[in-house]
Amino acid sequence: MRSARLRRTRRASAVTLVSAMTLTALAACGTSSSDDDGDGASQQSRQSGATDASVPLDPKTKVSITIDCMPPAAKAAELKEWKEDVAAFNKTYPNVTIEGRSTPGQCLEPPRFTAMLKAKSQPDVFYTYFTDLPQVLSEDGAEDISAYVSDRTVPALKDIDPNVLGSLKQDGKLYGLPTSNYTMGLLINRKLFKDAGLDPDAPPKTWEEVRAAAKKIAGLGEGVSGFGEYSAGNTGGWHFTAQLYSLGGDIVDTSGKKAAFNNDLGKQVAKNLRAMRWDDDSMGKTQLLKWGDLQKQIATDKLGMFLAAPDDITYMVQQLGASYENFGMGPIPGGRNTLAGGNNYMIKKGISPDKIKAGIAWLNFKNLTVGKGQFDWSRAKADNLPVGLPQPNFWLNGSKKTDDAGRAASATMPVANFRAFMANPVPGKSEPPKAQEIYKVLDNVMSGILTNKDADVDKLLSTAETQVNQVLANQ
Amino acid sequence: MSAPSLTPSRAARSRNPQPRQGSPEAPGGTFARNLRRNLTAHAFLIGAVVCFALFSWYPMVREFLLAFQKTESGRTVWVGLDNFTTVFNDPAFWQAWGNTLWFTTLALVLGFAVPFVLAITINEFRHGKGYLRLLVYLPVMLPPVAGVLLFQYLYDPGYGLLNELLGLLRLPEQQWLQDADIAMFSLVVASTWMNMGGATLIYLAALQGIPGELYEAAELDGAGLLRRIWHVTIPQTRLILSLMFLMQIIATMQVFVEPFLLTGGAGPEGSTTTVVYLIYQYAFNFNNYGAAAALGLLLLVLLAGFSAAYAKLSRSEDA
Numbered sequence: 001m002r003s004a005r006l007r008r009t010r011r012a013s014a015v016t017l018v019s020a021m022t023l024t025a026l027a028a029c030g031t032s033s034s035d036d037d038g039d040g041a042s043q044q045s046r047q048s049g050a051t052d053a054s055v056p057l058d059p060k061t062k063v064s065i066t067i068d069c070m071p072p073a074a075k076a077a078e079l080k081e082w083k084e085d086v087a088a089f090n091k092t093y094p095n096v097t098i099e100g101r102s103t104p105g106q107c108l109e110p111p112r113f114t115a116m117l118k119a120k121s122q123p124d125v126f127y128t129y130f131t132d133l134p135q136v137l138s139e140d141g142a143e144d145i146s147a148y149v150s151d152r153t154v155p156a157l158k159d160i161d162p163n164v165l166g167s168l169k170q171d172g173k174l175y176g177l178p179t180s181n182y183t184m185g186l187l188i189n190r191k192l193f194k195d196a197g198l199d200p201d202a203p204p205k206t207w208e209e210v211r212a213a214a215k216k217i218a219g220l221g222e223g224v225s226g227f228g229e230y231s232a233g234n235t236g237g238w239h240f241t242a243q244l245y246s247l248g249g250d251i252v253d254t255s256g257k258k259a260a261f262n263n264d265l266g267k268q269v270a271k272n273l274r275a276m277r278w279d280d281d282s283m284g285k286t287q288l289l290k291w292g293d294l295q296k297q298i299a300t301d302k303l304g305m306f307l308a309a310p311d312d313i314t315y316m317v318q319q320l321g322a323s324y325e326n327f328g329m330g331p332i333p334g335g336r337n338t339l340a341g342g343n344n345y346m347i348k349k350g351i352s353p354d355k356i357k358a359g360i361a362w363l364n365f366k367n368l369t370v371g372k373g374q375f376d377w378s379r380a381k382a383d384n385l386p387v388g389l390p391q392p393n394f395w396l397n398g399s400k401k402t403d404d405a406g407r408a409a410s411a412t413m414p415v416a417n418f419r420a421f422m423a424n425p426v427p428g429k430s431e432p433p434k435a436q437e438i439y440k441v442l443d444n445v446m447s448g449i450l451t452n453k454d455a456d457v458d459k460l461l462s463t464a465e466t467q468v469n470q471v472l473a474n475q
Numbered sequence: 476m477s478a479p480s481l482t483p484s485r486a487a488r489s490r491n492p493q494p495r496q497g498s499p500e501a502p503g504g505t506f507a508r509n510l511r512r513n514l515t516a517h518a519f520l521i522g523a524v525v526c527f528a529l530f531s532w533y534p535m536v537r538e539f540l541l542a543f544q545k546t547e548s549g550r551t552v553w554v555g556l557d558n559f560t561t562v563f564n565d566p567a568f569w570q571a572w573g574n575t576l577w578f579t580t581l582a583l584v585l586g587f588a589v590p591f592v593l594a595i596t597i598n599e600f601r602h603g604k605g606y607l608r609l610l611v612y613l614p615v616m617l618p619p620v621a622g623v624l625l626f627q628y629l630y631d632p633g634y635g636l637l638n639e640l641l642g643l644l645r646l647p648e649q650q651w652l653q654d655a656d657i658a659m660f661s662l663v664v665a666s667t668w669m670n671m672g673g674a675t676l677i678y679l680a681a682l683q684g685i686p687g688e689l690y691e692a693a694e695l696d697g698a699g700l701l702r703r704i705w706h707v708t709i710p711q712t713r714l715i716l717s718l719m720f721l722m723q724i725i726a727t728m729q730v731f732v733e734p735f736l737l738t739g740g741a742g743p744e745g746s747t748t749t750v751v752y753l754i755y756q757y758a759f760n761f762n763n764y765g766a767a768a769a770l771g772l773l774l775l776v777l778l779a780g781f782s783a784a785y786a787k788l789s790r791s792e793d794a
Contacts, residue, residue, distance in 0.1 A: 111759045118546065118764075135762055139546065223633060232739020234760060285632040287653050288739045436760045441566065444745045451653040451743040460744075467566035474561055 053147035057357035062095040065358045066123035068345065069107040070100025077383040085373055089365050096358045107343075108132075117141045124351050125359040130167040130342045131431055133175060142346040144173040148356055154364045159399035167430060168344055177360070179367040179374065180392035181342030182309035183428045184242050185421045186210070186330045192217050192224060192304045193328075203305070203330025203420055207247075207272050210305065210333050211280065217304035218282035225284035227276055228297060228306040229450065233290035236446030237439025238339075241432065242307050243269045246334030251432040251442075252472065259468035261442075262461040270457040274449045287450040296320060298327075307332065309341075310391045310418070317386065324413035329390065329421035340428025342392070370395070370402045377410040388415040390422050434471055441467045538775075541768035558769035562757075565766075570745050571753045575728055577659055578749060582727040586667040586674075587720060593671065594678030595704065608676060615672035623736040626665040630737070652738050655746035662733045662747060670726075674719060681715040682708065714788065721785040725778050731755065750774055 057063075071078035086098045103109075107127045116122045117139040128136060136142045151157050160178065168176040186203050193200035196216040204210040214226025230236045240261075241251050249265035252258065277283045284303075295312055297303035299322040310329060316322040332338040345367070347359050366373035377387045388411035395403050408415060432438055445464050448455040510517060545554045562568055597607045614622065629636045630651035638648040651661040689707045698706060709716070734740055734747040735755070741748045750770065757767035 110762075114759070114762050140550075232741060285650075288743065290739045440741065440756060440760070443739075443741050447741065448744045451650065452655065455744075470564055470566055474564055 053353065053356075054150050054152065055357075056153050057093065057096070057354065057361045059093050060095060061093075061354050061358070063352075063354045063358045064097035064099060065125060065351075065355050065362070066099045066101055067125045067359075067362060068101050068103070068123045068127040070102045072102045072104050074104070077385055081376075081379065081383060081385075084379075085366050088372075089362060092365075093358070093361060096361070098362060120348075122348055124348050124355055125345050125363065126348060127179075128176065128344055128346050130178075130181075130340075130344065131435060133168065133170060136346060137170060137175070141349055142175045143349050143351070143356060144175060145177075145347055145356065145360065146172075146174040148353075148360050149174055149177065153357070153360050154368055156368055156370060156395075156399050159395050159397045160368070161394040161396055163340075163428060164342060164394040167340075167342065168346075176344040176346040177363045177368060178342055178344040178392075178394055179363075180311075181340065181394045181428075182311060182391050183332075183338045183340045183426060184307050184309050185332050185338065185426075186305055187298065187308040187312060188305050188328045188330065189298050189301060189303060190326055190328050190417065191301055192220065195220055196304070200328050201416070201420065203328065204333055205330065205335065205424075207243075207268075207333045211272060211276055211282075214276055214282035214304060215280045218280070218284075223284070224302055224304070225297065226280075226282035226304045228283060228289065228294040228303045229273060229446065230289050230291065230294065231443060231446035231450050232288040234436055234439040234443060235290045237442030238431075238435075239307055240269060240442045240446055241435075241439070242332065242339040243273075243334075245337040245339055245429050246332045246426075248334070248336035251438060252468075256433050257472050259465040259472070261468075262465035266461050267457060270445065270449055270461060273446075274455070274457060277450050278453045283450065288447060298322075301326075310389045310421070313389060314386050324386065324388075325417070328417035331421055331424040331426050335424065335426050337429040338426040340430055342394075370399050371406060375403055375406070377406045381410040381412050384412075386413065387411050388413040388418075390415075390418045437471045438468050441471065538768045538771055541764055542772045543765075545765045554765065558763075558765040559773075561763070561766045562770045562773070565753070567741075567745060567748055567753055568770075571748045571750045574659065574746065574748055575730065575750045578663060578730050579724060579727045581660060581663040582666065582730075583720070583723060585663055586671065586727070587723050589667055590671040590674035591678050591716070593675045594682055595708065597675070598679060598682045604679075608679065611675045612672035614669050617669065619669060619732050620736065622669040623665065623733060626661075626668075627737060630661055653743050655743040658738055658742050658746050662730075662737060665737065666727075666730065666733050674723075677715065677719065678712065681712045685711040718785060718788050721781050721788065725781050725785070728774070728778060 071082055073079060082100060086100075089098065090096065101123045108129060113128075113132070114135070116126075117136065120141070122141060126141075133142075149157065154177070161181070164178050164181050165174070168174055168178065188200060188203050190200035193203075193213075196213070196219065198213055198216060204213050210227060217224060217226035230239050244251060244261055244265060247265045247268060249263070249269075250260045253260040273283075277287075284297075294303060294306045294308075295316050298306065299316040299320040308329075313324065313327050313329075316327070317324055345359075345363055347356050351359075369375065374392075380387050387407060393400075441464050445460045448460045449457065542558055543553055543555060544551050545557065546552075593611060597604060597611070600607060617625075628634075632638060632648065632650050632653060635651070637651060641648055649657065652658050685707065689711065690703055693703045693707050729751050730749050731751040734742060734749055734752055738747045740752050740756070751774070754767045754770050754774075757763045757770065
């Protein structure tokens with residue numbers, strides 16, 4: 001009895017201590033060999049060293065690759081399209097076996113992703129966010145595919161926005177191919193705009209206009225808020241960053257070693273929020289909101305505006321039962337810069353050259369060919385999937401024209417609602433270094449402003465500056 | 476419950492002397508004989524031992540190693556005390572410890588007293604004890620996330636039940652979770668409500684083990700309710716109270732679910748950032764397992780002290 005109790009106590013005081021350690025233990029157990037791909041032909045070609053990286057995959061090559069993010073059964077239409085695409089791909093490459101790996105929730109859940117990287121158990125072609133590159137490289141998880149990606153293997157390469165491709169490069173080497181990108185804008189609830197006597201086709205362009213519109217919308221009463229912001233779970237810091245970018249400010253200076261937000265622009269962001277929250281009472285009483293909370297509010301006509309990316313609308317329609325018609329988007333107020341990000345696939349480090357080629361051939365077919373795969377808009381419309389959202393929009397030149405035309409022809413939503421956003425593109429800017437650590441610190445600024453009427457903005461920013469400098473010094 | 480009734484007397488031991496090792500009575504020694512005799516029991520133990528080894532002991536060893544390691548370009552390198560330096564230099568470090576100690580203190584004041592008072596109250600009832608026990612234990616059966624969501628509605632500053640009640644009483648509304656001064660208190664109330672059932676049942680069991688004669692004698696001596704509690708109940712349950720006190724410290728210092736779900740982790744101006752939440756941040760937001768392990772190790776060292784005290788108390792209880 002005594003020993004059992006002692007053991008329980010030790011376990012209780014240990015198991016919950018570090019959630020990381022269990023994960024790491026599991027990761028250690030699940031380690032798989034990245035070098036051994038179990039494909040005889042590929043092994044042979046690697047050993048021979050005869051494969052020329054710049055040459056597309058020989059259709060006769062027999063190879064099997066695992067691909068991340070095959071849609072789960074719950075997403076029936078997307079899964080159907082995936083299977084159709086595999087079949088179409090196999091017409092060109094009959095000897096390539098695509099093994100889809102399905103994920104029930106989001107394709108990339110950070111804890112699972114981290115464990116996968118640590119265990120080297122990621123699929124041959126694995127899904128990442130643009131911001132994951134440093135983490136993937138620190139784990140030596142991705143192959144340098146610079147030599148494999150050319151206008152022979154990816155014919156539309158020249159039409160991909162160089163800013164998007166740039167986010168997948170480090171030291172001149174390319175580590176991934178994009179599937180989508182986003183920039184943040186001002187998402188609005190058209191019904192509330194109309195009810196408040198505002199023009200939903202002309203969303204506010206400056207923060208002063210946002211404040212005035214928020215006041216009018218909140219004036220509708222019945223618990224309706226004009227403008228919403230996050231202040232918890234690191235999302236507050238994320239949005240503080242977006243707001244500061246919109247005014248032309250920055251979170252970290254060009255050296256990457258010093259905080260750059262404790263200045264007039266930072267104070268402008270803080271004071272504007274403070275005024276909306278406490279002087280105008282247009283941001284609602286419930287704060288400490290995080291991702292998902294504002295979406296629920298706007299989907300139920302309780303919120304007029306918030307900063308978001310276009311794909312939030314898909315989430316609100318598909319998961320929360322809202323309708324596309326009720327939303328519109330304008331560019332981020334201020335309009336100097338906007339926070340940009342996106343998704344892509346990387347190739348697992350250490351797999352054979354033929355596998356790399358097969359992976360790139362698949363990505364080219366599925367994600368980077370206008371009119372095919374994810375850009376087959378007429379099929380998406382027939383399958384009742386959303387068509388007409390302004391992003392992904394990484395195409396330039398001829399590809400952009402063709403894609404825009406295809407998207408417009410098959411639109412399943414009123415694309416005019418997003419015209420203000422589309423017609424006024426704002427330069428995208430990526431997240432600061434040590435983004436999550438900095439966001440954690442800046443959450444305090446946001447929560448301070450939004451929960452404490454008497455918060456001292458100068459002090460909040462000054463404290464955050466000290467803390468961010470400390471975070472940057474610890475790099 | 477006197478010692479001689481539980482412990483074999485010296486005379487009894489001399490009548491049943493332990494066989495010497497190597498004697499014909501015990502070939503292979505006591506251990507081997509015990510093993511053979513309890514083979515089935517040991518076989519059953521194997522599963523538990525393997526599970527503990529894999530999921531408790533091995534992670535503990537890994538955590539210890541991780542605290543001194545860093546993963547760079549897929550290789551693990553030893554970094555000495557670097558992870559500890561990172562943790563100590565984190566602006567949130569001291570705030571998280573302060574918040575955790577504050578939560579623990581509040582939980583001891585509120586969470587420790589409430590179940591004991593409840594147990595005494597239920598114990599005073601002549602009828603319906605079983606029904607009351609069920610009522611008190613019901614919140615424990617509620618999944619923690621559901622309990623937290625319930626409190627989210629109660630605490631909502633706009634439409635929450637608590638502020639509605641305050642409004643009816645013409646009292647000013649409170650920002651239960653959004654005021655840095657009272658957010659932690661609100662978390663403790665939620666936590667106490669969700670967890671008090673188990674502790675109350677343990678106290679009830681202890682109370683029911685107190686001989687009724689003691690209370691009768693105290694009443695004959697003219698002791699009122701409070702004096703009976705002070706002079707009979709508390710001394711008789713002293714040991715279980717001490718154990719629960721230590722368990723409470725160990726459990727509350729690992730608080731995570733309540734701040735994570737009710738205040739988004741950090742809370743207003745970081746006022747509900749706890750040590751375990753910070754560990755979670757390191758591991759799953761920053762992918763810095765080394766720092767997470769280092770902070771976990773610091774917490775482990777502190778809690779190991781409490782665990783040792785708990786173990787000592789357990790031994791004295793068994794003696």
